[in-house]
Amino acid sequence: MLTLYGYWRSSAAYRVRIALELKGLAYQTQPVHLTRAGGDQHAAPFQALNPQGLVPVLVDGEEVLSQSLAIIEYLEETHPAPPLLPGAPAARARVRALAQVVACDLHPLNNLRVLRYLDENLGASADAQTAWYHHWLQAGLAALERRLGTEPGTGKFCHGATPTVADLCLVPQLYNARRHALDLAPFPTLTRIETACQALPAFAAAAPERQPDAV
Amino acid sequence: MLTLYGYWRSSAAYRVRIALELKGLAYQTQPVHLTRAGGDQHAAPFQALNPQGLVPVLVDGEEVLSQSLAIIEYLEETHPAPPLLPGAPAARARVRALAQVVACDLHPLNNLRVLRYLDENLGASADAQTAWYHHWLQAGLAALERRLGTEPGTGKFCHGATPTVADLCLVPQLYNARRHALDLAPFPTLTRIETACQALPAFAAAAPERQPDAV
Numbered sequence: 001m002l003t004l005y006g007y008w009r010s011s012a013a014y015r016v017r018i019a020l021e022l023k024g025l026a027y028q029t030q031p032v033h034l035t036r037a038g039g040d041q042h043a044a045p046f047q048a049l050n051p052q053g054l055v056p057v058l059v060d061g062e063e064v065l066s067q068s069l070a071i072i073e074y075l076e077e078t079h080p081a082p083p084l085l086p087g088a089p090a091a092r093a094r095v096r097a098l099a100q101v102v103a104c105d106l107h108p109l110n111n112l113r114v115l116r117y118l119d120e121n122l123g124a125s126a127d128a129q130t131a132w133y134h135h136w137l138q139a140g141l142a143a144l145e146r147r148l149g150t151e152p153g154t155g156k157f158c159h160g161a162t163p164t165v166a167d168l169c170l171v172p173q174l175y176n177a178r179r180h181a182l183d184l185a186p187f188p189t190l191t192r193i194e195t196a197c198q199a200l201p202a203f204a205a206a207a208p209e210r211q212p213d214a215v
Numbered sequence: 216m217l218t219l220y221g222y223w224r225s226s227a228a229y230r231v232r233i234a235l236e237l238k239g240l241a242y243q244t245q246p247v248h249l250t251r252a253g254g255d256q257h258a259a260p261f262q263a264l265n266p267q268g269l270v271p272v273l274v275d276g277e278e279v280l281s282q283s284l285a286i287i288e289y290l291e292e293t294h295p296a297p298p299l300l301p302g303a304p305a306a307r308a309r310v311r312a313l314a315q316v317v318a319c320d321l322h323p324l325n326n327l328r329v330l331r332y333l334d335e336n337l338g339a340s341a342d343a344q345t346a347w348y349h350h351w352l353q354a355g356l357a358a359l360e361r362r363l364g365t366e367p368g369t370g371k372f373c374h375g376a377t378p379t380v381a382d383l384c385l386v387p388q389l390y391n392a393r394r395h396a397l398d399l400a401p402f403p404t405l406t407r408i409e410t411a412c413q414a415l416p417a418f419a420a421a422a423p424e425r426q427p428d429a430v
């Protein structure tokens with residue numbers, strides 16, 4: 001049995017939920033409440049699973065897996081159908097690079113622990129924190145829009161006619177963008193792809209509001 | 216012919232250089248001067264290759280590849296020997312997760328563009344910038360030390376007896392830590408592995424100071 005330790009609004013956990021749903025894998029949800037006083041992610045039970053104190057963690061029998069993209073590659077290798085990466089190395093590299101624009105260059109800067117540091121250690125005002133959040137969001141989404149809007153590999157989804165790891169990263173990031181009231185008008189390709197994704201039951205089932213810990 | 220667009224002190228480019236050297240692949244170096252006034256990464260020639268304006272970019276014939284971890288997976292798939300990932304899915308997930316602690320959670324926060332934002336938009340003092348840099352470095356390295364110091368998968372290198380993608384991320388990050396005068400005494404496992412890596416000619420050849428654009 002697979003158990004996913006996550007949090008309904010964690011966009012990294014959301015990526016893994018979409019992967020599990022697309023592959024049709026049954027899993028248990030174990031909520032880790034990130035914003036409660038103290039934070040469940042800092043408590044001993046979760047630290048024993050992941051000393052980084054970050055979700056998601058996927059437990060598969062004896063295996064304890066962390067880092068959303070590593071977990072998704074693991075699911076891809078252990079449950080290859082339907083594939084979340086194309087077959088050719090250059091196409092796989094394109095999909096992974098698009099995913100990493102979100103997972104390496106965008107999302108880490110807007111993570112909860114970073115916003116807290118800006119607040120508590122740098123005395124950034126609420127406006128300055130919003131400016132920070134929007135700055136990195138716009139930079140990352142603009143880079144994705146330029147690529148996805150011009151490259152021949154783009155199809156109904158980020159790459160071709162079926163969802164890939166790139167879509168699994170894009171959709172949760174756009175969820176965050178809407179939550180933080182970013183104007184998405186400059187990103188027509190991204191929102192067009194998002195609409196295609198949201199029409200799939202797997203994406204709908206993985207949505208934050210559908211999770212048992214949603215409040 | 217492979218061409219690597221990089222910068223001698225970019226730790227993401229450094230990761231790819233180590234991969235190329237370990238696999239014994241000949242490549243041309245095309246320096247992108249990140250700190251020159253204006254920044255070569257923002258100029259039209261490089262933007263045409265990567266609209267994100269980030270190094271590294273690897274050009275392999277017709278293919279233009281970005282994002283260091285996506286590039287390394289591409290090299291792994293197109294030139295499998297010697298492998299930079301183990302064979303079993305759970306082991307591969309461990310190695311990728313260790314790499315992503317650096318590439319997703321640590322390095323993006325200490326990147327040049329982020330330090331510039333702290334300086335120019337948040338008015339952070341030099342001391343506050345150093346505190347930021349050390350905070351994320353310590354958090355990431357401490358998580359790696361706890362994992363690598365206790366998990367049975369750790370060997371002479373981060374995973375087993377040969378270097379993997381995890382080592383390719385660790386060594387450049389420790390280079391940055393030394394450059395920024397972080398005390399590495401709390402990380403004995405990491406520095407022990409670093410010493411094993413640095414004894415290999417491939418790591419030595421990839422070192423920043425050995426690059427043609429080093430100043």
